[in-house]
Amino acid sequence: xxxxxxxxxxxxxxxxxxxxxxxxxxxxxxxxxxxxxxxxxxxxxxxxxxxxxxxxxxxxxxxxxxxxxxxxxxxxxxxxxxxxxxxxxxxxxxxxxxxxxxxxxxxxxxxxxxxxxxxxxxxxxxxxxxxxxxxxxxxxxxxxxxxxxxxxxxxxxxxxxxxxxxxxxxxxxxxxxxxxxxxxxxxxxxxxxxxxxxxxxxxxxxxxxxxxxxxxxxxxxxxxxxxxxxxxxxxxxxxxxxxxxxxxxxxxxxxxxxxxxxxxxxxxxxxxxxxxxxxxxxxxxxxxxxxxxxxxxxxxxxxxxxxxxxxxxxxxxxxxxxxxxxxxxxxxxxxxxxxxxxxxxxxxxxxxxxxxxxxxxxxxxxxxxxxxxxxxxxxxxxxxxxxxxxxxxxxxxxxxxxxxxxxxxxxxxxxxxxxxxxxxxxxxxxxxxxxxxxxxxxxxxxxxxxxxxxxxxxxxxxxxx
Numbered sequence: 426x427x428x429x430x431x432x433x434x435x436x437x438x439x440x441x442x443x444x445x446x447x448x449x450x451x452x453x454x455x456x457x458x459x460x461x462x463x464x465x466x467x468x469x470x471x472x473x474x475x476x477x478x479x480x481x482x483x484x485x486x487x488x489x490x491x492x493x494x495x496x497x498x499x500x501x502x503x504x505x506x507x508x509x510x511x512x513x514x515x516x517x518x519x520x521x522x523x524x525x526x527x528x529x530x531x532x533x534x535x536x537x538x539x540x541x542x543x544x545x546x547x548x549x550x551x552x553x554x555x556x557x558x559x560x561x562x563x564x565x566x567x568x569x570x571x572x573x574x575x576x577x578x579x580x581x582x583x584x585x586x587x588x589x590x591x592x593x594x595x596x597x598x599x600x601x602x603x604x605x606x607x608x609x610x611x612x613x614x615x616x617x618x619x620x621x622x623x624x625x626x627x628x629x630x631x632x633x634x635x636x637x638x639x640x641x642x643x644x645x646x647x648x649x650x651x652x653x654x655x656x657x658x659x660x661x662x663x664x665x666x667x668x669x670x671x672x673x674x675x676x677x678x679x680x681x682x683x684x685x686x687x688x689x690x691x692x693x694x695x696x697x698x699x700x701x702x703x704x705x706x707x708x709x710x711x712x713x714x715x716x717x718x719x720x721x722x723x724x725x726x727x728x729x730x731x732x733x734x735x736x737x738x739x740x741x742x743x744x745x746x747x748x749x750x751x752x753x754x755x756x757x758x759x760x761x762x763x764x765x766x767x768x769x770x771x772x773x774x775x776x777x778x779x780x781x782x783x784x785x786x787x788x789x790x791x792x793x794x795x796x797x798x799x800x801x802x803x804x805x806x807x808x809x810x811x812x813x814x815x816x817x818x819x820x821x822x823x824x825x826x827x828x829x830x831x832x833x834x835x836x837x838x839x840x841x842x843x844x845x846x847x848x849x850x851x852x853x854x855x856x857x858x859x860x861x862x863x864x865x866x867x868x869x870x871x872x873x874x875x876x877x878x879x880x881x882x883x884x885x886x887x888x889x890x
Contacts, residue, residue, distance in 0.1 A: 426587070428596060428617040432456045434886045435597055435618040436625060437583050437659060440470030441559070441872055442855030443625035444566040445879030446886070451573045453887035455620060459570065459577040460597075463605055463654040466577055467563045468627050469856070472652055474694045475554030475561050476543070476869035477536075479525045480518055484540040485550060492548050494518040501870060504545045504721040505828075505863020508672065512835050513861045513878075517870060520877045525552065528876070532565040539747045542702045542804055543868040545721030549804065551869040557694055557749030562872065580604065582611065583659050586622065586666040586851065594622050594666065594850035605654060621850045621886030624839070625879060626659035628827030628856035630676070635661075636824065639674040649824035650679055650689035660857055663831050668851070669842040671859030673829035677866055680725035680736075683759045684821035691750040692759040692818050696738050697868070699751070700818055703744030704810060705787055709735035709819075712770070712779030714787070717799040723865035726822045736820040737773050741812045754818070762814040769815045784810055826866050830859040837882035852886050854878035 433455035436447045443459055444466075450457045461468075479485075480497040498518035502509055528534040535555040542549035554561030570577055582605075585598040596617040603611035629635050630651035636643045649655070664670060681701065683692030700706070701718040706725075708715055716728035718738075729736045745751050754760035763769040766784070770777040788809045790796045796803055831853050832840040838847035855875040862870070 426615065429614045431617040431619060432458045433618070433620045434623060434883070435460065435616055436623045437597065438468065438625035438627060438855070439466035439577055440468040440625060440627055440855060441562065441875035442879035442882070443623070444563070444570060445876045446623045446625055446854060446883035447575050448566065448569055448573065449880045449883030450887040451575050453884055455887035457575050458616070459575060460581040460583065460599065461577065461579050462582045462603060462658070464579055466567060466579065467560065469652055469655055470559045470875065471563045472689055473559035473872070474697065475557060475559045476541070476697070477525065477552045477872050478546070478550050478867070478869040479521045479552055480550055481522055482525060482550065482552065484538070484552065485548070488540055488549070490540070490548050490550070492550055494521065496547055497521065497550065500545060500547055501862065501867050504723070504865050504867040506865065508863035510860035513833070516835060517861060517874050517877050521873050524873050524876045528562060532562070532569055534562050534565050537749070541698055541747060542719070542802070543697060544701055544719045544725065545867050553698070553749065559872065580611070583626070583662055584613070586662060587615065588666070592849065594618070594848060597622055618850065620889040621852055623882045623886050624659055624663055624831070624851070624853040624857050625855045625882070626857045627655055628830070629655060629657035629660060630824045630827055631655035632657045636676055639829070640676055643676060643824055647824055648687065648821070650682055650693065651824065660830060663839065663853070663857070666851070667841045667843055667848060668831040669840045669845070671829055671832045672863070673859070675828040675864050676824060677722055677826040677828060678726045678822040679825035680722055680729055680820065680822050682821055682823040684819045685759050686757065690759060691753040691757060694750045695748050695754045695760055696818055696820065699740050699745045699748035700738030702804070703807065704738055704740030705783070706736055706738045706820070707775065707780065707783060709737050709773050709775045712776040713783050714799060717796070717801045719801045721865055722868060729820065729822055737775065738818050738820060739769065739810065740816050741810045742814055743808045743812045744810065745816060760816050760818045762816055764813050766815055769817050773817055773819070826871065827856055828859060828862045828864065828866055830857045832860060833858045833878070836885045837878050838885065850889060852882040854882040
């Protein structure tokens with residue numbers, strides 16, 4: 426076969442998993458190239474909330490919070506309805522402290538000093554980048570790639586995985602100078618991977634046609650938090666090459682997204698860091714709570730989508746202390762501020778009497794230290810929602826994360842569907858893989874997943890022969 430270029434390791438995708446794989450492969454002595462189909466690097470990783478779950482972290486020690494990888498692992502299984510592949514989920518939990526240390530010491534990532542509690546977690550264990558987005562990690566990773574002289578090539582679409590006569594993946598067929606989403610653009614090129622190909626191409630949340638084949642309810646009327654390039658192109662290529670599909674129909678919707686903006690926006694982080702942990706969510710039609718605001722994403726989404734509810738999260742000035750995007754939310758009108766509960770209720774057309782009764786019951790729960798109504802975990806720093814200004818955000822679940830993808834083992838090798846053995850020369854990491862998160866991903870575990878398996882994939886590919 427005639428090759429246009431040759432490298433030891435070819436990485437497809439420039440998000441957390443892809444850049445981690447490239448950095449590790451280069452550190453292991455391999456020549457590497459990163460290929461990205463869009464015009465800018467980072468994908469969903471760059472626009473994510475920059476949330477990183479760490480079990481047994483320095484911030485937890487400072488706060489006197491007892492945690493362990495075993496507890497994080499158990500929380501992941503609970504959220505995933507025990508459909509997680511245990512050996513994969515356990516690696517994510519066990520290596521979370523190492524990932525924190527790697528991003529800080531090796532990459533120079535800066536995190537906020539606030540420790541955050543997210544729904545579905547037994548304890549507060551989530552770090553957030555200093556700038557409140559995934560770019561706080563992606564930019565240092567890109568800088569490290571430049572330092573290591575790893576080329577990151579934009580506008581390059583993966584068209585096929587090329588195998589030798591023994592079935593080993595030996596390279597990729599690409600469409601270079603590709604202008605998304607024009608399938609007729611660009612020119613074909615073949616790049617050899619002497620040691621391995623790493624697929625780190627993300628999920629398919631933006632691919633309406635493909636996601637509807639898995640869940641017909643997720644039609645074009647359902648919005649998504651994903652960037653435009655989150656399509657199934659690379660996943661289809663992997664399946665055509667014989668990869669085993671896992672959990673493709675488990676597609677998660679984010680319960681914290683706002684109906685007053687498109688995509689991920691700025692409201693998602695506000696709800697995640699303020700509205701849910703420090704406030705309450707009510708149905709605007711009734712003024713009543715209807716779910717544990719601290720439960721996992723699947724449970725909250727299911728409750729929000731039943732009975733034609735109009736979900737609104739409410740929090741006060743005390744509860745927005747960790748809300749990294751508050752100022753932008755107010756500027757864009759996604760979050761509204763009010764001097765009184767009466768004003769908030771009037772704007773959102775919430776029955777005032779019912780809302781006041783809901784707040785009274787919630788405040789009694791705080792006094793007693795137990796939410797008898799819905800079982801929301803009540804952190805020690807929770808206070809009654811009675812300090813103006815009061816803030817509200819209107820919510821709408823949006824497609825957020827695809828739990829399904831190709832099957833991998835603990836070495837990040839892609840498993841073939843024909844013989845259940847690793848496909849020689851093929852590795853994968855991040856959202857293009859399935860099994861790690863089961864039926865529903867626990868919030869703030871995606872970045873850890875991507876970095877853990879990205880690093881493993883890079884090292885494994887570099888050691889391949």
